[in-house]
Amino acid sequence: IDPIAVATPVLKAAAVVVSSPVIVAEAPEPLDAPNPPMPSLNAPYVGGQFHAQDEMGQYAFGHHGGSNTRVETRDYLGRVTGSFSYINPDNDVHVRKYAAAPGMGFKVAGSDIPVDTPEVASVKAAHAET
Secondary structure: OOOOOOOOOOOOOOOOOOOOOOOOOOOOOHHHOOOOOOOOOOOOOOOEEEEEEOOOOOEEEEEEOOOEEEEEEEOOOOOEEEEEEEEOOOOOEEEEEEEEEOOOEEEEEEOOOOOOOHHHHHHHHHHHHO
16 A cells, blocks of 8 residues: 555644733731740640641641740732740740731731830931931
């Protein structure tokens, strides 16, 4: 049997533009972060930890017990909120809460963040006016 020449059709692909919606989520506020369990040096050490994650990049983890604790979560939009607490050398308990989102930066609130003195506050105000 003799082979038969068959013309192969040439197909040109059209350019396809797929526009998918861009989701821009509002950045979370640090004070909306979950509260960490309070640390303790007086109680016998009783602690624990947890971790969970999924295929969409979401996660939650935390640990407690002893002189420091922490919890953190991330949602499918990439927004992270968390908090931690610790006991400083003076036996004071301090709590920090934080939040971040893609393109929005990082925010923090804490019980041990220094407050501006009146002199620093006036210099900052004068600088903001210029």
